[in-house]
Amino acid sequence: MTEPATAAGTSDKNPQAQQPRFNRRLLPPMMLGSVLNPINSTIISVALIPIGDALGAPPSKTAWLVSALYLATSLGQPVVGRLIDIFGPRRLFLISTGIVGLAGVLGTLAPNLGVLIAARVLLGFGTCGGYPAAMALVRSEAKRTGRDSPGGVLTALAVANQTIAVIGPLLGGLLIAVGGWRATFALNIPLAVAAVALGWWRLPKSGGRGESPQRGRVAAQLDLPGMALFAVTLTSLLLFLMNLHPRDWYLLVITLLAGSAFALRESRAATPFIDLRVLAGNTPLLATYGRALVAYVVAYSFLYGFSQWTEKGYGLSPFRAGLVQIPMFLLAIGVSIWSGRRKGVRSKLLVGALGQIAACLILLTLSGSSPLWGLLLVALVFGVPQGLNNLALQNSVYFQADPERTASSAGLLRTFAYLGSMVASSASAASFGKRADTSGMHELSWIMLGAGAVFLVMTLFDRSLGRIGTSD
Structure with a gap:
């Protein structure tokens, strides 16, 4: 990675001309890697x-x-975020995007639902590297260039993710119309090839802190026992959330026991996987993670619930179900670009919370006989929080996290978002049961409304948000 040379004779009175700029050659692999997860998250909604x-x-x-x-x-x-903090983004980016390609092959050839689920698990692990790697590169470039607030780059990342997240259903419907549902898995093969090629050519080869760590030092930094306890805690919790039922009480017991052991381990480890001592003292960051959880309960309940209802409850084809969400796509992108010019996050989160609540109220008025413009209206209203919340949460973590743990902190943001998506998936399955009908969609809308209200309250009473990006 090269720095732009200073032209001979440049005046010392123009420091902006001498200050190095963000290496824009990094943007294509950063954005492509970071969108692999949202494209697989959203394209499945119509499949x-x-x-x-x-x-x-x-x-x-x-x-x-x-x-x-x-x-x-x-x-x-x-986990991958922590590895990126230690080793640097390049090698983890290449490994993870390569796994995406393998998952695409497996999903395309899957003979039954079990193999298809295995392909989705592989996709989950493969898409882990893109976003933490991108955030680590933003941080390292900010340090190299002396520009501590790369707002334009953060906005570009958010807009890229937002574009894919919202256009995913339409793309999925188009692929299904052309090649069937298997085409939604096959798409990962060319995307992975492109990501690996771009990462190989353009990502810097230096380590996470500009040096190659020794093996013994790396082993200590990885905190494998902490990672294992974290995995057991999160797996048992997510399995419980996937299928809420009193008979699965033992999963909560495992969660509590493993979580307590994890907290004890991390409080005593010299180099903890997740530094709970620092995290516990960073209340603003913890509040951001909490907001991410409830925000994504609403967002993903709408994404999966509304898409299934428009097909089964309203009678649209997968392609037309994707077309219905075009207003959300257009407005969300415009809102992200416009709001990205403003560094503050509190107003974005407040408007996003109100937008979620308004959209949920409209959902409660829809039925199988509603006019098509009603569906378009709810998609349009949802475009406002879709364009604001992701950008504001991402920027919050960037400014609130320990700079030495940018990648792992970004990874934790996605973890809390996925906890929200797991709640959304469980709520959708419980609300719809065997058929995605209107009564189930209304039941899901009440759950979304409750989560949206919690998001609004958490934002209203968090005064720390006012200190983020208040000066240009």
């Missing part, structure tokens, strides 16, 4: 019904295709 019809599985079973990816990614994001 659930065709997959269920083809394999004879009801919505309560196909929901595992959603849950499997988030279970794997929730575990993998902070």
Whole structure:
């Protein structure tokens, strides 16, 4: 990675001309790697019904295709993020994006639902590296250039993720119309090839802190016991959330025991996997993680619930179900670009919270006989929080996290978001049961409304948000 040379004779009176700029050659692999997860998160929303019809599985079973990816990614994001903090982004980026390609092959050839779920697990682990790697590169470039607030780059990342997240259903519907539901898995093969090629050519080869760590030092920094306890805690919790039922009480017991052991281990480890001592003292960052959880309960309940209802409850084809969400796509991108010019996050989160609540109220008025413009209206309203919340949460973590743990902190943001998505998946499966009908969609809307209200309250009473990006 080269720094732009200073032209001979440049005046000392123009320091901006001498200050190095962000290496824009990094942007293509950063953005492509970071969107691999949202594209696989959203494209499946319109494929659930065709997959269920083809394999004879009801919505309560196909929901595992959603849950499997988030279970794997929730575990993998902070682990891969920590590895990126130690080794640097390049090698983890190449390994993880290569796994995405393998998962694409497995999903395309899957003979049954079980193999398809395994492909989604593999996709979850494979898409873990892109976003933490991108955030680590943003931090390292900020340090190299002396520009501590690379707002334009953070906005570009958020817009790229937002674009893919919202256009995913339309792309999925188009792929299904052309090549069937297997085409939504096959898409990962060319995407992975492109990501590996871009990462190989453009990502810097230096380590996480500019040096190659020794093996013994790396082993100590990895904190393998802490990672294992974290995995057991999160897996048992997510398995409980996937299928809420009193008979699964033992999963909560395992969660509590493993979580207590994890907290004890991390409080005593010299180099903990997740430094709970620092995290516990960083209340603003903890509040951001909490907001991410409830925000994504709403966002993913809408993504999966609304998409399934428009197909089964309203009678649209997968392609037309994707088309209905075009207003959300257009408005979300415009809102992200416009709001990205402003560094503050509190107003974005407040407007995003109100937008979620408004959209949930509109959902409660819809039925199978509603005019098409009603569906377009709710998608349009949802475009506002879709364009604001992701950007604001990402920027919050960037400014609130320990700079030495940027990648792992970014990974934890995604983990909490995926916890929210797991709750959303469980709520969708419980609300719809064997058929995605209107009564189930209304039941899901009440759950979304409750989560949206919690998000609003958490934002209203968090005064620390006002200190982020208050000066240009």
